[in-house]
Amino acid sequence: MPADGAHRRPSPGTPAGAPGDVVLVGAGPGDPDLMTVGGLRALAEADVVVTDRLVPLAALDAVRPDAQVVDVAKIPGGPSTGQDAIDALLVEHALAGRRVVRLKGGDPFVFGRGGEEAIACARAGVPVRVLPGVTSSVSGPALAGIPVTHRGLTQGFTVVSGHVPPDHPDSTVDWKAVASTGTTIVVLMGVRTLGAIAEALVGGGLDPDTPAAVVADAGLPSQRRVDGTVATIARVAADAGIGAPAVTVVGRVVEALPLEPAPVV
The missing domain is CATH 3.40.1010.10 (Tetrapyrrole methylase, N-terminal domain)
Known part of the structure; x- marks a missing residue:
C-alpha cells in the first residue's frame, strides 16, 4: 500500500482542486x-x-x-x-x-x-x-437460526445499545418501556453489561422465563450461540466465555425454529 499522503489522480471531469x-x-x-x-x-x-x-x-x-x-x-x-x-x-x-x-x-x-x-x-x-450494510441486529440472530419476527409470536423487534448499563448516567434507554413492548428485544454491544440489562428487563415486568440467546462472532467460522432465559442468560454467556462482538436476543422467537443454523464457512 502507498505510504501516508499518497493520493489519486482526479477522476475524469473533476476540476483541478475540486474535493473528492x-x-x-x-x-x-x-x-x-x-x-x-x-x-x-x-x-x-x-x-x-x-x-x-x-x-x-x-x-x-x-x-x-x-x-x-x-x-x-x-x-x-x-x-x-x-x-x-x-x-x-x-x-x-x-x-x-x-x-x-x-x-x-x-x-x-x-x-x-x-x-x-x-x-x-x-x-x-x-x-x-x-x-447501507447488513446489520448484525437482524443478521446475527438469523445466522444462528433465530428470526427476529415470526407470525403468531411477535409483530416487531426493538434494537437497543447495551454499551452502557441501565443505571449509567449516559444511558437514554427506557428499559421498563422496552420490557413492555411485546416485541423481540435485540441488544447490541451488551456483553459486558448483560447482567444489568437482564435485571432491568425483569424489573420492568418482563417474565424472567422469557427465552434468550447470545450469538457471538456472527458470520465468522468462530460463530457460537448459547441459550437460556432472560434471568439466566448473563451467567450462561459468562460460563461459556462469550466475548464481543455478540448479539443478544430476548423473546419467544429464540425457540421458534426447530432447526440448526447452517455452518459458517
Whole structure:
C-alpha cells in the first residue's frame, strides 16, 4: 500500500482542486459474502479506505494495490482511534481530491457513528454517499437460526445499545418501556453489561422465563450461540466465555425454529 499522503489522480471531469468524496459503506456482520455489490464496487474504486476492526478482511481484496488502507480500529478496553481524528482523516483525504471509503462493520447508521461522519463531511463541503450494510441486529440472530419476527409470536423487534448499563448516567434507554413492548428485544454491544440489562428487563415486568440467546462472532467460522432465559442468560454467556462482538436476543422467537443454523464457512 502507498505510504501516508499518497493520493489519486482526479477522476475524469473533476476540476483541478475540486474535493473528492466519501462513501460510507456497511460491511455487514463479518462474512464477506454478506457485503453488498455496491459496497465491493466502492472499495474497488477507492483511493483511500478507512476501515474498522469488525469488517471482513477478505473484503479488502477488492481494494486496488495502489490504494491506501488506514486502520482506525476501536478495540474494547484497548487501543482506540478517536472519532474526531477519524472525521478529520476523511475530510483531509477528500479535500485532497481522493475518493474515500469509510468501511464500517454492520450498517453505518446502526450504532456506527456514520451520522457523525456524514455531518463532519457535509460541514467541510465534502460530498457523502451512504451504502447501507447488513446489520448484525437482524443478521446475527438469523445466522444462528433465530428470526427476529415470526407470525403468531411477535409483530416487531426493538434494537437497543447495551454499551452502557441501565443505571449509567449516559444511558437514554427506557428499559421498563422496552420490557413492555411485546416485541423481540435485540441488544447490541451488551456483553459486558448483560447482567444489568437482564435485571432491568425483569424489573420492568418482563417474565424472567422469557427465552434468550447470545450469538457471538456472527458470520465468522468462530460463530457460537448459547441459550437460556432472560434471568439466566448473563451467567450462561459468562460460563461459556462469550466475548464481543455478540448479539443478544430476548423473546419467544429464540425457540421458534426447530432447526440448526447452517455452518459458517
